[in-house]
Amino acid sequence: MQLHTSYPNLLSKILDINNDRLLHVVQRLEIRLYAEIRRGWVPETSAGLAKLLSYMPNVSDLCLSLTHDYKFGISLQRQLLEQGVVLPAIKKVQYRSSSSRSSILFLPEVFTGLDSLHLNLRYEVSLSTVFGMSEAPSSLKLRAISLQKEGWVLEDVSEIYSFFPEVTKLILGGTIDYNLKLSEFFPILKRFRGLTLLALTDLIDPPESLVSDIQALKQGFCEFLHDDEDDEPGCILPRRLCHANHYLEAWEDIQDEHALKEDQGEHSDELFRICPSLESIYFLDSSGTQAHRFTPVKGISGNLDSVREESWVLWPTISEDVGF
Secondary structure (H helix, E strand, O other), X not given: OEEEEEHHHHHHHHHHHOOOOOHHHOOEEEEEEEOXXXXXXXXXXXXXXXXXXXXXXXXXXXXXXXXXXXXXXXHHHHHHHHOOOOOOOOOEEEEEEXXXXXXXXXXXXXXXXXXXXXXXXXXXXXXXXXXXXXXXXXHOOOOEEEEEEEEEOHHHHHHHHHHOOOOOEEEEEEEEEOOOOHHHHHHHHOOOOOOOEEEEOOOEEOOHHHHHHHHHHHHHOOXXXXXXXXXXXXXXXXXXXXXXXXXXHHHHXXXXXXXXXXXXXXXXXXXXXXXXXXXXXXXXXXXXXXXXEEEEEEOOOOOEEEEEEEEEEEOOOOOOOOOO
């Protein structure tokens, strides 16, 4: 079941389906909300959503995308706790928030059977600064964790290990720090002895000034660039569209030509060697939704003979059926 709407319209959507007799059979639920410039949500909205979730006892996969309005996320968490909502059937939660004041304190209270978690972390946020994370190791028994962040540094991955050393599925999306090689993370990843699936980004987070400089250079030579949309019929692309296209081209050029870029095939060989339980490795493609997948080919003795590579596979999520 999918519920995609604006914050102001959410309450009416909830009231429309609150008495639906089929709510109890829903197993996968995705709620994606977006803001409106001139309208806000009323206090009853978060209370209504908490109550709606309590009417869906068989949901096992839950995606909450609450971007552009951190106050709603805070209000929903409060309502779930105040109403005493407990959803033991939910095993997988993808929680997407645009707030730097993220909190997971409510998760173990509401989702008592949770074993897989996805979070989006902002630039300035590390796992240890997420409110409630210090209590997480004792209250959350996670088998899989997925994190999205721009500018990963070594300390970030060390923190993941300190909180969740027993995970079997680790997914790290986004970008790594511009001055780091992906291989510098390997000594930390080696410590995750139970990993069976590892998904990594080797895309780098370039300085905005560098992207802008290359973008400007590309625009200077663009034969399709026109000042506005009122040009003669021969105009192919308006300025704002060319601007966006050249920005993406500049970003991708930096990825391809970065001096610290390393070979993914060599990476996979090394990771299969140092993490013997691994069954698959993914490297994020610049599209952000696809990946290159590597799987080990072992001989009769169980030793690694070779590695099989596949391109254009889907980037994994904690849930195979519901995602962002």
